[in-house]
Amino acid sequence: MDFTACYADTVSSVAAAARAGRAGRLRALLGGGCPIDSRDNRGWTALHEAAAAGSSACVREILAALHARSCKGVPALVNAQTHEGESACYLAAQRGHVGVVRLLLKAHADVDQMTNDLSCPLYAAVDGGHADVVDLLVSKGAEVNGTHTASCWTCLHQAVYKGHGQIVSILVKVCNLEVLDDHGISPLFVAAQYGQRESLEALIHAGADVNSPAADLATPLLIASQEGHMACVDLLLDHGADPNRACSNEWPQLPIHAAAEFGHTGILRRLLDVTDSACGRTDGMVSPLYVAVNRGQPQSVAMLLDAGYSPDAQDCTCSLGLRSPLTLALSRASSESHRECVGLLVAAGAALEEQDWTQVFVSDSPQLLQLILQHQRFPRLESPTVACSGRRTLTPQELRRMLSAARSCSGSACLWLPVLLSSGLEPSFLLQPRLFQEADSEVLNHLLEFVNWATLPPPLRLILDQRRAGRSWEPRAHFHSLPPLSHICRLRIREVLGPDLLMRSGAVQQLPVPPLLHDFLQFRDIPEALHRPPLPS
Known part of the structure; x- marks a missing residue:
């Protein structure tokens, strides 16, 4: 009925x-x-x-x-x-x-x-x-202190939740201000959670504890930061809320993590001024960069980096299963917001380990590699650490990690090799037996266009001869003859100017040569390595 x-x-x-x-x-x-x-x-x-x-x-x-x-x-x-x-x-x-x-x-x-x-x-x-x-x-x-719901809310909890400020002012005079529901949540916590500033102010002035944690250790400041209630955050901080108090049983989460994770930039800006930045580098803690990257919040990432948080942060393999914020961003780089995070981290100097480069090289699109190389340049053989405006030069150790990853990803070289060469990588770094043995025929031909194929070291020439005999490599017709003088000249110009300067700047336009030669000097006449789908099994 x-x-x-x-x-x-x-x-x-x-x-x-x-x-x-x-x-x-x-x-x-x-x-x-x-x-x-x-x-x-x-x-x-x-x-x-x-x-x-x-x-x-x-x-x-x-x-x-x-x-x-x-x-x-x-x-x-x-x-x-x-x-x-x-x-x-x-x-x-x-x-x-x-x-x-x-x-x-x-x-x-x-x-x-x-x-x-x-x-x-x-x-x-x-x-x-x-x-x-x-x-x-x-x-x-x-x-006034009885519980009236299945979750043990009192009248004060409900008045705060509904935002009935006049009623809260009546109840705070007679109620237990620290009464908790079945999740350990106080009325003040409810006010912070739902952005009820008037009720929050009444509770604070009545003497309620601004740091009273819930059963899971979340504090009113954390929940207000998470929900984006700027006025409540300001009020709590102005009345003694602790921004450096751990708010989680799982890992030392702080209010700044919540603001960064949910992209509340105004609150994040306020918390940056009062939070101990040691959370961004100390072992056993977690940099807020991790949670900002996890949620794909590039604005939060940019603010944290501008405030001095290290792009490499601390290794959180034990607590989160993540080596660095960049590792996390690369693993989710299929989304635009995470790619933006990758660019911000790399621009700020985040180090790429070999597994990070591998992640980049096996990507289905060369866009991720192009994004990273917008902020990094390859060293020259004779001066490996020369700086270049707007980009950081890879150290020899970083270059070795990248090349090792590249050699292990020869199967996808059709995607990454043209990008590396057009971005200024010295081709000699790739003249390695493994790449010559495993690379696709067109990939290998593309690489050979950037070198003097007539002067290859004997071990590499032997590999080419064996592959040609086994019909796993079909050389381009002009590889059977000596390189023309024009090709030798552009190799020399590339060597003198440096591949990075030649390929990624307007330096070629400053050379005393006819404009018709500009594309030739930048190797734009060379066909791209074609991606061939795998044969059906």
Whole structure:
């Protein structure tokens, strides 16, 4: 049966009059001997109807009739409950009928009577935002610290959650400010979580603990930072909230992590000024760069890097299974936001380990490698650490890691080899037996176009001869003859200027040669290595 519906054919004449607020009609019916305690299909009596309708006149008529008929039955009917456990006082409080509540309390209504779902008149009034009813019930001794939901919320929790500032101001004078629900959450935590600044301020001024943690160690400052409530963050910090307090059982998470993870840049900016930056480099902690990268928040990444957080951070293999923020960004570089994070980290000097380069080389697209090489340059053989505007020169150790990864990824060389060569890598770095043995025919031809193929070392020439005999390499026709003088000249110009300067700048336009030669000098006449899909098995 649907007890929330009202069926007219089951409502008594007395109840119908009370519902309509017709006090004269009600007086006549009761004077004629009609029963007072008849119930409808919801268990409602006429008193429930009058209380819910807010008709003080009808309530008075019913109470007067009860006294006239049987004084002993007054408390029982006044506190009679519907099938949902609602009393007349509850229904009046729920709807904000303060006059009716006052009448019922005078008639000895139970101020703390509970409904089936653990609510009570005070909780109902709080939930509805009826401050005058709340004030009345509190003054009449209503229990203010009882729990009224399955999660053990009190009236103060609910008032804060709903943002009823006037009611919060009433309750903070009489309630336990540190009462906790079943998750260890205090009313102040609720205010921070839902951005209820007025309620938060009232609780703080009443003496509530601004650092009271939940059961999982999350603090009000952390939850306000996570949810993006700037005004609450400012208020908490201004009143002593600790930004360096660990807020997680799993790893030492701080409020700055939450702000960075969810991209709340205003809050992040505030927290950068008050958070100990040691969290970004100390072993056993976790740099906020990790969580910013994980969520793909390039704005947060940029702010953290600008504030001096190391792009390499600390190795979090043990706690998070991640070596560095860059490793994480590369693993998710299929999304635009994570690629942007890669660019920011590399531009800030993040080191790529061999496994990072491998991740780049096996990518389905050369765009990731191109992005990284926008911020890095290859060393020249004679001066490996010369700086170049806007880009950092790879150290010899970093170059070795990159080349080792490249040699191990010869199967995808058709994607990365043209990018490396057009970005200024010395071709001699790639003249290695393994690459010559494993590279696709077109990939190998592309590489040979950047060198003097007539002067290859004997071991490499032997590999080429063997591959040609086995028909795994088909050389381009001009490889059978000596390189033309024009090719020798451009190799020499590349050597003198340096591959990076020649390939990635306007230096070629400054040379005293005809403009028609510019593309030739930058090797743009050489066909790209073609990607060939694998043969079906």
